[in-house]
Amino acid sequence: MSGMTAYLAKHYDDLLEALAEHIELVAVTLFFSLLIAAVLTVLAVYSRKAGEYMIHIFSVLYSVPSLALFALLIPVTGLGTTTAEIVLVAYNQYLLLRNFISGLYQVDPAVVEAAEGMGMRRFQVLWKVRLPLAKKAFFTGIQLAVISTIGIATIAAMINAGGLGKVLFDGLRTMNIYKIIAGSVLSAGLALMINGAFKAIEKRI
């Protein structure tokens, strides 16, 4: 135990830096994921077919293992965070779109018909009726995306994207048990904490 304490005392700034990197990677990924998902979702509202195609394409992409996708992209975008972010954003599209689009379409057709029949424009039907009624599904999509990003971002350390995965892999490579423990506790802790936060917010919506 004293070994662990000594390790933490000596390396806490490295660990904090790795944690900060990890959070940054997740935040940047989430920002672009939501931006792209929002645009694609609006497209899907105007064309149901397009929505189905998008979900299908991203579901295929989602089933490719992350390491394989990283490897495929390295010749194009090189090692580092950019490649990691592209892959993570692509994965998130499946989680986000599936929840966003099905959420919007699950709104009671009678309610939508009433909205249209009273003279709401298409955008107003989306904004005033479909969106508020689909907010639970939106929330679920975002929650899944964040948690999955925290997890897969650990693997991104393999391609020099930094973050908590780096601590883990360094520990594995050098057989440093303290590093392994610190890396896994921090990444699992981050995921659990964020998930807890989502649960707390979910109760209020």
Added chain:
Amino acid sequence: MSVPAIEFKDVSKTFDGSGYYAVDHVSFSIEEGGFITILGSSGCGKTTLLKMVNRLYEPDEGKILLFGEDTSEVDVVKLRRRIGYVIQQTGLFPHMTIADNVATVPKLLKWDKQRIEARVNELLKMVGLEPEEFKKRYPSQLSGGQQQRVGLARALAVEPKIMLMDEPFGAVDAITRIGLQEELLRIHSGLKRTFLLVTHDIHEAFKLGTKVMIMNQGKICQFDTPANIIHDPADEFTAALIRSAREQEKLWEGYV
């Protein structure tokens, strides 16, 4: 003669792949202020006909005129805001309060706050709901009959000259339905509005309608006053319909 409120000129509608006419070359005109009920069994085209008035469905052939104006030449959104629309499942917005539901169209038309609030109070009273009691509630906190009253108030919000109602009382119990029917007759008599109500209930159709339109297989069998239809049914379908209603009455006579 004044311009009819609603006029159909040889209107037809088919749905993709069905291969038959949901509405089959129909022509008629409705004078302003009438209460028209459209009666027919499910699949006869009555709802399709109704939904072509506010262009939820577009006709494949023919013209629809409202007060002489071709509906296909008017901005569809503006057209709909001028027409009241009530549906069976109420279609109330579950995430909005009763007041916000009723205020939907006034808000779309950007009325100012005070005017909206005054109008909401007036409308809720008109449909027999105490504003202070109901305004802040949500649709799920109301009974089916109360929800339908709100649906009615919402449709009446900007005093539309034409009201379309698609089986508005189809989902409420018999006692509540009779109350709502009385209410609707009272509202209609107080305003010079043209009401168009779709129903499959022959009693409802003949009780409410100043004129009844009987539909079968996409065509109009007869369009006349209740008395004329009962005394002189135009075809076998209409005659059978009236016979069936009389048959049902006999059930009660046995228990006098």
